Amino acid sequence: MTTSPAERPGTRYDIAVLGAGPAGLAAAVAAAGQGAGTVLIDAGARPGGQYWRHREGDEGALHHGWGHFRRLRRGLSAHGADYRPGHCVWHVERTEAGFTVHATREGSPRTVRAKAVIVATGAYDRQLPFPGWTTPGVFTAGAVQALLKGHGVPAGRRIAVAGTGPFLLPVAAGLAEAGVRVVGVFEAGLPTAFGRHPLATLRNLPKLAEGAGYLGTLLRHRVPYRTRTTVVAAHGTATVTGATVARLDQRWRIVPGSTREIDCDTVAVGYGFTPQTEIPLQLGCAMRRDADGSLVARVDARQRASVDGVYVAGEACGVGGAQLSAVEGELAGLHAAYATTGSAPDRRRLAGLLRRRAAQRSFAAALHRAYPVPDGWQTWLERDTTVCRCEEVTAGAIREAVDDLGATDPRAVKLYARPGMGLCQGRVCGYATTCLVARATGRRPTADDLRGMATRPIAHPLTLGALAAGDDSGGDDSGGG
Amino acid sequence: MTPPPFAFTFDGRLVRAEPGQSVAAALIAAGHRSWRHTRAEGRPRGVFCGIGVCFDCLVTINGTPNHRACLAEVRPGDVVSTQEGAGRDDLAC
Amino acid sequence: MTYPSSRPDVLIVGAGVVGAACAYACTAAGLRVAVVERGAAGGGTTSAGEGNILVSDKEPGPELDLALLSSRRWREISEDLGGGTVEYEAKGGVVVAGSRETADGLLRLTAGQRARGVDAVDIGPGELSELEPRVTRQAVGGAFYPQDAQVQPMLATAHLLRRARQRGAVVHTGTGVVGFVRDRRGAVTGVRTDSAEVPVVSARWVINAAGTWAGRLSRLAGAPVPVLPRKGYVLVTEPLPRVVRHKVYTAEYLANVASSDAGLETSVVVEGTRAGTVLIGASRERVGFDRGVSLPVLRTLAAQAIGLFPFLADVLLLRSYLGFRPYCPDHLPVIGADPRAPGLLHACGHEGAGVGLAAATGHLLAQHLTGERPDLDLTPFRPDRFEEATA
Numbered sequence: 001m002t003t004s005p006a007e008r009p010g011t012r013y014d015i016a017v018l019g020a021g022p023a024g025l026a027a028a029v030a031a032a033g034q035g036a037g038t039v040l041i042d043a044g045a046r047p048g049g050q051y052w053r054h055r056e057g058d059e060g061a062l063h064h065g066w067g068h069f070r071r072l073r074r075g076l077s078a079h080g081a082d083y084r085p086g087h088c089v090w091h092v093e094r095t096e097a098g099f100t101v102h103a104t105r106e107g108s109p110r111t112v113r114a115k116a117v118i119v120a121t122g123a124y125d126r127q128l129p130f131p132g133w134t135t136p137g138v139f140t141a142g143a144v145q146a147l148l149k150g151h152g153v154p155a156g157r158r159i160a161v162a163g164t165g166p167f168l169l170p171v172a173a174g175l176a177e178a179g180v181r182v183v184g185v186f187e188a189g190l191p192t193a194f195g196r197h198p199l200a201t202l203r204n205l206p207k208l209a210e211g212a213g214y215l216g217t218l219l220r221h222r223v224p225y226r227t228r229t230t231v232v233a234a235h236g237t238a239t240v241t242g243a244t245v246a247r248l249d250q251r252w253r254i255v256p257g258s259t260r261e262i263d264c265d266t267v268a269v270g271y272g273f274t275p276q277t278e279i280p281l282q283l284g285c286a287m288r289r290d291a292d293g294s295l296v297a298r299v300d301a302r303q304r305a306s307v308d309g310v311y312v313a314g315e316a317c318g319v320g321g322a323q324l325s326a327v328e329g330e331l332a333g334l335h336a337a338y339a340t341t342g343s344a345p346d347r348r349r350l351a352g353l354l355r356r357r358a359a360q361r362s363f364a365a366a367l368h369r370a371y372p373v374p375d376g377w378q379t380w381l382e383r384d385t386t387v388c389r390c391e392e393v394t395a396g397a398i399r400e401a402v403d404d405l406g407a408t409d410p411r412a413v414k415l416y417a418r419p420g421m422g423l424c425q426g427r428v429c430g431y432a433t434t435c436l437v438a439r440a441t442g443r444r445p446t447a448d449d450l451r452g453m454a455t456r457p458i459a460h461p462l463t464l465g466a467l468a469a470g471d472d473s474g475g476d477d478s479g480g481g
Numbered sequence: 482m483t484p485p486p487f488a489f490t491f492d493g494r495l496v497r498a499e500p501g502q503s504v505a506a507a508l509i510a511a512g513h514r515s516w517r518h519t520r521a522e523g524r525p526r527g528v529f530c531g532i533g534v535c536f537d538c539l540v541t542i543n544g545t546p547n548h549r550a551c552l553a554e555v556r557p558g559d560v561v562s563t564q565e566g567a568g569r570d571d572l573a574c
Numbered sequence: 575m576t577y578p579s580s581r582p583d584v585l586i587v588g589a590g591v592v593g594a595a596c597a598y599a600c601t602a603a604g605l606r607v608a609v610v611e612r613g614a615a616g617g618g619t620t621s622a623g624e625g626n627i628l629v630s631d632k633e634p635g636p637e638l639d640l641a642l643l644s645s646r647r648w649r650e651i652s653e654d655l656g657g658g659t660v661e662y663e664a665k666g667g668v669v670v671a672g673s674r675e676t677a678d679g680l681l682r683l684t685a686g687q688r689a690r691g692v693d694a695v696d697i698g699p700g701e702l703s704e705l706e707p708r709v710t711r712q713a714v715g716g717a718f719y720p721q722d723a724q725v726q727p728m729l730a731t732a733h734l735l736r737r738a739r740q741r742g743a744v745v746h747t748g749t750g751v752v753g754f755v756r757d758r759r760g761a762v763t764g765v766r767t768d769s770a771e772v773p774v775v776s777a778r779w780v781i782n783a784a785g786t787w788a789g790r791l792s793r794l795a796g797a798p799v800p801v802l803p804r805k806g807y808v809l810v811t812e813p814l815p816r817v818v819r820h821k822v823y824t825a826e827y828l829a830n831v832a833s834s835d836a837g838l839e840t841s842v843v844v845e846g847t848r849a850g851t852v853l854i855g856a857s858r859e860r861v862g863f864d865r866g867v868s869l870p871v872l873r874t875l876a877a878q879a880i881g882l883f884p885f886l887a888d889v890l891l892l893r894s895y896l897g898f899r900p901y902c903p904d905h906l907p908v909i910g911a912d913p914r915a916p917g918l919l920h921a922c923g924h925e926g927a928g929v930g931l932a933a934a935t936g937h938l939l940a941q942h943l944t945g946e947r948p949d950l951d952l953t954p955f956r957p958d959r960f961e962e963a964t965a
Contacts, residue, residue, distance in 0.1 A: 055501055124532060405733070406745065
């Protein structure tokens with residue numbers, strides 16, 4: 001990309017969009033289309049986020065909604081939005097005049113100033129610990145997908161796909177189509193609840209058809225699909241040599257006598273998604289615990305967070321998939337552009353977006369009801385099962401922090417036993433630790449519990465040298481902060 | 482025209498890579514599963530999340546530790562080596 | 575639960591490290607103890623501290639005497655609790671002087687400290703780099719304090735409370751104090767709380783160990799002590815092998831600890847931990863209870879840390895946390911019975927030295943309550959001293 005005049009240090013944009021997945025792309029295109037000075041900041045090397053992850057030169061053979069992606073990508077340059085790939089945002093600072101986004105690019109500090117920010121940071125696979133899940137060869141479902149879509153590399157030869165939620169299907173189908181042997185899809189839930197929400201189903205027939213398409217692919221490749229079943233242990237030390245699969249009861253406890261060993265060299269797991277919420281948390285936005293148990297930012301009808309000038313779109317305000325994310329992103333872009341430039345959005349366009357958002361959200365809510373995560377998974381764990389992969393903290397150590405040291409919340413457990421204190425800062429174990437502590441103290445997890453494991457003033461590691469160097473804007477504008 | 486594959490080394494052995502691949506993808510394609518040993522227990526680790534979130538796939542590239550192998554694009558001639566613990570033994574004194 | 579048959583002798587308000595040390599010492603002295611804590615044990619300033627047990631940063635005077643007593647008590651406590659469980663480490667402190675002038679000031683300080691019983695060794699640049707091989711070559715000298723030690727503050731608090739519980743103490747977390755109960759003569763005999771389970775806790779004595787909120791609690795009791803917040807940050811690096819061996823700080827830190835300057839002061843303190851991370855503190859800012867993160871403060875801390883240990887420039891910062899040190903205008907803690915409210919005692923205002931001074935604080939109050947002659951004269955710490963100052 002060329003360096004536009006607006007890219008000079010010290011310039012203030014109208015809108016900075018954080019994240020270039022479906023929500024962020026849609027937001028940036030909508031905002032720039034309204035004439036707002038817009039910058040799209042992303043950690044990836046190419047736009048698309050996790051959903052439209054692709055290799056350089058790949059034009060979409062494996063992707064859903066690729067036409068949509070290409071339209072957005074074209075819109076980005078057509079409307080003159082600045083695009084900044086490779087930027088790891090570590091802090092967003094509120095200033096008197098708006099916001100300063102602090103990032104590093106290849107380790108060097110980069111700052112961007114804007115009147116408003118749109119947080120479209122997406123989500124990553126939610127994980128539940130189980131014995132053997134730290135063995136090399138156990139991947140998140142997203143990792144297996146990213147290796148295949150982003151690099152053309154199958155994660156293994158014989159892959160078991162396990163967890164819960166509709167995302168398991170495209171992962172397994174993609175592998176099967178790429179010629180990998182998928183030994184089974186093990187869905188811990190029993191997703192029949194859709195029948196009880198006919199309206200949501202009708203409004204979203206295309207999405208269901210998509211799911212049916214994946215099931216058809218699995219059938220063609222003779223991939224077994226089992227519900228109320230999951231991988232409860234992985235075996236091997238240097239690499240996965242097999243796994244234990246078990247049937248589960250309604251609360252996800254193992255049905256006695258139902259365990260069996262399967263032959264596989266790879267396990268791909270995912271139990272829904274965890275939204276990336278560090279930026280809204282840094283900015284002090286009001287949060288809530290969503291129906292799927294995730295901490296998300298509260299937004300109003302215009303995608304505004306509780307803090308002036310902050311908009312949130314996509315998974316960070318509630319997991320709902322790529323289509324909902326794009327709708328929310330477009331709405332956020334239009335409203336943020338109106339707020340910063342006074343350029344009024346077309347009312348019919350708004351009305352259409354609102355209708356689609358309502359339909360998509362009711363579908364998302366139905367999905368959350370259809371794929372709950374009851375706490376019986378905690379019975380799969382042994383005392384020596386690792387929960388925090390970074391600091392190698394076991395389930396037993398977490399239990400001791402509650403039973404022996406009197407910890408009453410996840411934050412205290414974190415300070416006693418160190419889960420969530422490593423490099424990932426609790427991104428991977430935060431949900432599980434929260435659930436384990438809540439149950440050990442005889443209650444349900446709360447938004448405050450989740451917040452205790454999700455608050456990260458430094459969202460991304462940077463060197464002390466980069467921090468000390470300050471921003472790169474030439475010091476002409478301290479931003480009032 | 483697709484640029485041709487190239488080579489880098491992992492713990493002294495030659496590994497083939499395609500342009501644009503991450504270090505992790507190239508290592509996995511070559512049959513490697515782990516390239517780090519944990520600080521406390523010395524357990525092997527490789528890719529887990531694959532998208533830069535979990536920091537499990539840390540690896541030493543050209544002498545510098547703590548690169549996320551899933552994000553770092555491999556370049557011709559890179560010297561990639563297994564990261565032991567914090568990967569900062571050079572600092573110990 | 576209202577303790578019908580076993581009314582506690584002592585009710586401690588606050589389960590931070592100071593309250594926990596009071597519970598530990600009082601139960602050891604045979605007193606019946608209850609603790610109420612509005613949040614989680616150690617959830618306030620204790621959770622944001624580094625766990626310093628220092629004698630090096632105190633000028634000769636009553637606080638240094640308190641620190642010396644506390645340092646001895648901590649050694650005994652950690653043996654009782656198991657040094658490993660609370661990560662007690664007698665790592666020693668190293669103070670670095672960057673200029674001839676600072677070094678001269680440091681020499682005068684160490685001489686005075688030695689006269690009060692501190693083990694303080696004056697060192698030159700050669701000895702300095704032997705003690706801390708990675709320290710800046712710019713240093714002209716410094717001092718070594720073998721008595722300086724550290725605990726992990728949350729674990730210390732948890733294990734102090736655990737031992738107190740084993741000796742019969744009852745701890746109510748999530749229980750905030752909303753008022754005091756008094757008898758006909760006006761003496762404090764208990765507290766009212768916001769908890770339906772324990773709406774009232776009666777006791778013969780109530781100890782205010784409410785940390786940063788001690789000022790508010792003292793006003794509720796009608797016996798105000800001026801405890802104010804002084805904000806500070808700690809930066810935490812990626813885990814490293816043991817590179818920084820001691821608690822290392824610049825001589826300028828000593829001036830800041832005692833300063834009453836209203837603005838921001840940063841003078842860096844760097845230390846390694848058992849977990850491998852390096853901790854970098856300690857800024858001091860008077861901005862009330864604002865929890866916002868100030869990047870200029872973080873930048874200054876980072877730059878000063880690199881000045882002390884140049885290798886840190888390439889080390890990753892993982893996270894930061896912040897907390898509020900509870901301080902009094904004269905920078906001395908408040909320890910002892912309050913003549914304005916019979917039955918009420920204070921154990922607060924320890925500023926950045928709450929962990930370090932907690933052991934002596936609990937010990938002295940337990941001595942006072944059991945009628946023993948305290949090991950130290952409590953007069954300099956008396957709660958009503960501020961009224962005299964303004965009168």
